[in-house]
Amino acid sequence: MRTQVVIIGAGPAGLLLGRLLDNQGIDTIILERRSQDYVLGRIRAGVLEQGTVELLDKAGAGERMRAKGLVHDGVEFCFDGDRHRFNFRELIGRTVMVYGQTEVTHDLMNARDASGAKTIYEAEGVSLHGFDSDSPKVRFGKGGVEHEIACDFIAGCDGYHGVSRASVPQDALRTYERVYPFGWLGILVDKPPVSDELIYAHHQRGFALCSMRSPTRSRYYVQVPADEKVEAWSDARFWDELRRRVDSETAEKLIIGPSIEKSIAPLRSFVAEPLRFGRLFLAGDAAHIVPPTGAKGLNLAASDVDCLAEAMTEFYRERSSVGIDHYSARVLSRVWKAERFSWWMTSILHTFPETDTFGRRIQRAEFDYLVGSEAAARSLAENYTGLPF
Known part of the structure; x- marks a missing residue:
């Protein structure tokens, strides 16, 4: 098999990246080690930043979210019984939306199915090869048969325990963690x-x-x-x-x-640096974890893949590597700001x-x-x- 981009992981990060690239005419194959039902059965939070809401609209996967999501103008903090509401719309003219990650995944799956783009579920023994060259390959098993996909790029969107980050040589990766x-x-x-x-x-x-x-x-x-x-x-x-x-x-x-x-x-808090290794890019939970206190996990994944899709589109349309060369630095700048906010929220609200x-x-x-x-x-x-x- 041959495609332009292999995406490892069919969670919201991988599916959103696939959708954004598909809209630009860039061919992708998504590999997922779990079944489709398992992916849809994950219970996750669902507070979407305004930028994530706008990105899902841009991807053409926001119609059901707009119909069923709950727009929130603010949040309330309570300290030992004293309660105060912070009105975001009045403070800065922005809002958030409550819409479950499972629903986001469902919408992106439906959009991908409608486009005819290929997703392979229950892919066994996925392994990444040659991403330090111009000819990366991904191998996997399905139904007892071994397969190989040649590609231009690999996007690792397969979470904290996935194969993508684990495939990076240890001496090329630096990690930061707080449990x-x-x-x-x-x-x-x-x-x-x-x-x-x-x-x-x-x-x-x-x-x-x-x-x-x-x-x-x-x-x-x-x-x-x-x-x-x-x-x-x-x-x-x-x-x-x-x-x-x-x-x-x-x-x-x-x-x-x-x-x-x-x-x-x-x-826990976790960040890996850098996020690019030749033709392999890490995004979402494969790259970073934040405590749920600040509602940043899914939103960081969305901003990662927005940046990556933009960089890959620039590569194919303009034959320019500027975007992919700066992907890691651009994403990590936002990641660390979100880590700071999540740490701050966690530190003031917990004992x-x-x-x-x-x-x-x-x-x-x-x-x-x-x-x-x-x-x-x-x-x-x-x-x-x-x-x-």
Whole structure:
């Protein structure tokens, strides 16, 4: 087989890249080691920056999002029961949209199927070869038969545990990581959300988040130790703990019900540098991980592939390598700003084992400063709704 770009991974990053390149007449094949149903079954967050919303429109995959997504003008922060709303539209004229990552993936899959572009699911033993030359190849197995694809470029969009980053020689890669001593215990429930917008809560017992997937489906989280087991948490225990951590008005308004999904997500920050290795490019979770506190994971993946699609289009249309030569530096500049924001959100909203009374007063001072300073509130709004792609 022969194509121009092989994309490893059929998550939202890979599918969006494929769609953007397809719109420019650039041939792609996507390889995914999992089944299509498995990919669609992943439960992920879904707060989309304004830039991501606009990019999905540009890709021709935004119609259902526009019809079903929930536009949010702001968010609320709560500190030990004191609650404050930050109106992003009033502060900077921008918004975010709540639309689940599963729905984004579904829309991109449908768009790819309609275009006739090729996606190979359940590809076994994917391996990358010759990406340090002008003739890269990707090999994989399917149905007991070995296949090889010759291509111009390989895009590694296969996540933190994927083969793409693992194929890079160790001495060519530098990584930065911070693992947090806690996770988020989350439940999904078919009940209306407690608020029209997200509520981020800091309490001395730990962080909590009131979120949603739709007007009839809610997602709630509480901070738990990193070694906590989900089996230790009945629904009743979860609801009791959530009520303790939010303000009294929110606690009273909660509409509880049986969970339809319950899981614990660990929190960590991770960045790999550089993101280009000859004809191989890393994007999305293969390149970086952020804590979910700042809602940046999917949005960073979208900005990565927007930049990569632009660079590859420039290469094929103008025979210029300027875009691909600068891809890593351009993307990492935005990545580190998002890492900073996610770290900041995590640091002020969570309780840490080493935090003493002085540390908690600093967290409180940070909250009070946000509430009392328009400049600080504008900075929050600018970062939360998304820095320019």
